[in-house]
Structures are given as structure tokens and as C-alpha cells.
Amino acid sequence: xxxxxxxxxxxxxxxxxxxxxxxxxxxxxxxxxxxxxxxxxxxxxxxxxxxxxxxxxxxxxxxxxxxxxxxxxxxxxxxxxxxxxxxxxxxxxx
Amino acid sequence: xxxxxxxxxxxxxxxxxxxxxxxxxxxxxxxxxxxxxxxxxxxxxxxxxxxxxxxxxxxxxxxxxxxxxxxxxxxxxxxxxxxxxxxxxxxxxxxxxxxxxxxxxxxxxxxxxxxxxxxxxxxxxxxxxxxxxxxxxxxxxxxxxxxxxxxxxxxxxxxxxx
Numbered sequence: 656x657x658x659x660x661x662x663x664x665x666x667x668x669x670x671x672x673x674x675x676x677x678x679x680x681x682x683x684x685x686x687x688x689x690x691x692x693x694x695x696x697x698x699x700x701x702x703x704x705x706x707x708x709x710x711x712x713x714x715x716x717x718x719x720x721x722x723x724x725x726x727x728x729x730x731x732x733x734x735x736x737x738x739x740x741x742x743x744x745x746x747x748x749x
Numbered sequence: 750x751x752x753x754x755x756x757x758x759x760x761x762x763x764x765x766x767x768x769x770x771x772x773x774x775x776x777x778x779x780x781x782x783x784x785x786x787x788x789x790x791x792x793x794x795x796x797x798x799x800x801x802x803x804x805x806x807x808x809x810x811x812x813x814x815x816x817x818x819x820x821x822x823x824x825x826x827x828x829x830x831x832x833x834x835x836x837x838x839x840x841x842x843x844x845x846x847x848x849x850x851x852x853x854x855x856x857x858x859x860x861x862x863x864x865x866x867x868x869x870x871x872x873x874x875x876x877x878x879x880x881x882x883x884x885x886x887x888x889x890x891x892x893x894x895x896x897x898x899x900x901x902x903x904x905x906x907x908x909x910x911x
Contacts, residue, residue, distance in 0.1 A: 680910075693908050694836045694838075702905050
């Protein structure tokens, strides 16, 4: 099911990034939160929205607040958050 | 070393949604098409030698398709499905809803095929033993298969890497 076919709101997530950071396979993450590895793939592809219970289990697994993993708005890239663009020189109110 | 059946099973599990939809549709249409072909063959001058091979192919489509669908779905279309995760349960429920919708359409079409000629045109409809047998066999074989076919129809493309 593509995002265009969906009727429910899209829930964005950082599962793929967090999994890559921790060098986890989908199977390992799936075993950690008690789902099928295909479900992890569909979550990462944005083709399935998790229940609150599953979202909390993922947050518990990664040791992060749930809003750090799931969001109703697209996430800004991690690099942009870690290294925000400097304010232009001479800019700002006088 | 991985056994041949395991490899075959994993190939079936990796089927794309497009392929699965094709298989599901062919499976559900094979047996009714065989009865339709037999009725056509009886009423026309099609050579008898063609009846057997064509019927065999059409039944084979349903049997082979049923095998593939059951191997793909396994126990995921069953109730209560305690081993399923929340997404699989949600998909199973959608498959059952779709099954009922398909069944409702089939019942309405069968009813219309009987009622419209009688009430609309006034011509009698004869439901003889071969026709009743064909309907009963189609329902008996295809009805249990319908939830599995619907689940295979609905399941998105698989995730490649575990």
C-alpha cells in the first residue's frame, strides 16, 4: 500500500535511522519489541501506523521518548539538528 | 544447508503483491471457468479431445493456486491468531471483511442470474443437477479459500531484508 492509497494519517518515524545507528537487523528489532520482521519493514516504509502499545514498546527498546521516534510531521535530518546552520553574519534586528 | 522445500517456501513468501493478486484471481476463477468450459463444450461442436486437457489445466490452476496461497498465508488467516502481531491481526480482519464483501457480491450476482430472467424476461430458469453440483463444488472448494486469497491480495509487497 503506497502512501497515496492510504486514508489514515501518515505517522513518520526514525526506526530505520535508530536501527542503523545500533547496527540492528529488522529481525533483531522485531524480536526486541515482539513483532514480525515484516512489520518493522512496513513501519519503516510508512505503510503501517503502530498502536500506542507498539510505539511505547519501541520507545522502551531504544530508551528514548516516544516523540523522538514517532511524529505526525516529517523529521528534520539528524545532521541539521546536531549542526544547525549558523545565523547569517550581520543579520538580526538592530 | 537449506532444504528445497524451505527455499520454495521462502520464494512463495517473497512473491510480489502483483504476482499474488494474479494467483489469487486465477485460483478463484479456475474452477468456475472449468464448469463454464464444460457447459460450453456440451452445447457446441468443440472437439471432445480438447475437453480433457483444457479442463485439467483450469482445475490445475485452482489447485496449484490454492497450494501457493496456503503456503503464503500459512495460519495468518485463521482465528484466533494468538501468534500474530497487531499488524497481522489487522490485516487478517481486513481480509475477512473483504471475503464477506466478495461473497455478498457473488450471492447477489447468482440471485440476479436466476431472478432477472424469470421476473424480467419471463423465461424459466432450470437449475438441473449438473448446475447445482457445479455451484455446490465451487462454493465448497473456493469458500474456505477465500480468506487466504483476500489476505494474499491485501498484503503489501514484502520486505526483502530480515
